[in-house]
Amino acid sequence: MKLAIASGKGGTGKTTLAVNLALYAAATRRVALLDLDVEEPNSGIFLKGKLKREKQLFRAVPEWKKEACILCGKCSELCRFNAVLKLGKHILVMPELCHSCYACSELCPENALPMTQKSLGFLRHYEQDGLDFVESKMEIGVEMATPLIEQTLAYAEAEIAGADLQIRDCPPGTSCSVINATRDADFALLVTEPTPFGLHDLSLAVETMRHLDKPIAVAVNRVGIGNDDVFRYCEAEGIPVWASFPHDRRVAELYSRGETLYDKVDSIRTGMDAIHTQISSLGGGK
């Protein structure tokens, strides 16, 4: 069972939910937690696992071999991302814009643009009491998060075979990185808060998940602020609300210190139990 924890809006509690659910569920089953918010990964702040493996992630980008080049300019014409430009007697490669499609490299008549590896950041795999935790952190200045997300998912597929529940802490928003993080998940749990911002961004997230034909449920955080519109929306759209967590400043304080909540706050423990029961009833085997 691959469960994606997502939300349109940032700061609604995705990471909190993912980490606490992972630790809660790890008491009774093998769990893998993947932090796919590679631009700003924070799950690790709340975990104290032992580092099992560290791996640098790379992406292939072309490198110009001046001596082989006949300056035909085909590479520059081919590239749809303006990542390869012919400027006078030079070919300029801009790795940040490159999508690693290999077209320029493989269609170059002189093999003057071999692909080389460019660093994207690091993947780290930790172990903590029956929980496998993998986070990838994007290097500052790298523009595209999707290659890191894909490689992290591939790593989990290959290296964490034993886990029967995979929880993914996804990036905020609705763009390509969210699609990459959720497209092969079995289920998406969307985290929101009962404010107009929360509702608006939830509706975008719902639209995104429906686009992917993904079954969804909602968890509402900080209930007590704002109004009931989020609940009305879920009812009208036929989206189950798996858990709602009351607004509690103490929760924000514990969170700010990087502490876990399921073992300290009753309402959170109850919520995790409710979510875990729902996951199990979906046939959480596999």
Added chain:
Amino acid sequence: MKEIVIISGKGGTGKTSVAAALAFVAEKSLMADCDVDAADMHLILKPDHKQAQDFYSGLKAEIDPAKCSFCGLCKEVCRFNAIQIKHGVFEVDFLACEGCGYCFEVCPVGAISLPQQNVGQSFISNTKLGASLVHARLGIGADNSGKLVAKVKKDAKRIAGEDGLEYVLVDGSPGIGCPVISSLSGANLVVFVTEPSLSGLSDLKRVWELTKRFGIHGVCVINKADLNSGVSSQIREFLGREGIGVIAEIPYDEDFSRAITQGQSLVEYDPQKWKPIFAKIWEQIKKELS
């Protein structure tokens, strides 16, 4: 004309609330909502979407089954696994296709086309403020957010120029990826809105590392400042070391969510309390710019 970008690294720190409140006190300014992925500014400023424009960017491959010779070369060269055989024909998975055109180049029978994609809309609106709002809506799963941000900023600067305005306020997106990089390019000042949590601090550090590369000066608003005094001092220490001035510390206040719930900025919600606070923040921003 000066461009002020409001970002946070982490989501949910109060970035949009701060930006919206500033819009109500900043004279000769207009707002550009560059959080094109999950834009919320319109929920407060109530724009009229007077001018809407479709945004075309990027390509997707399309295979004409009538011309296809089933050689499979397209599938072979595609690095994104975007070409699959479904019901006996070669098909492009639109969500996987990145529009590189490699398949188009190698197809021996010209069965592949590369139409440009409509990936969103950008708007120029009048708002209840009187001032304009330039904003956008990125299509689901679109991967050209940086380009749409650039378009929003370009429109905002053009209108500011035409209307003789001095400041463009840019509400940025969370993270450190392409839309953020695009919103930083050409900016004169960055206002970080952070919160004293370990996550907030970690994300602030990363987005500052990125900002430094652009050589842009930064100032910081610490929101929910009394949530955790220990982390607050860590943040102040970090900011001091990096030469980032703290222009305001706002205590944890449920007015933030109450104002949003009313569809109002803080300055509208309780002018007596919030207007002086944001007027002071705005003065500090102007001082930094001069």
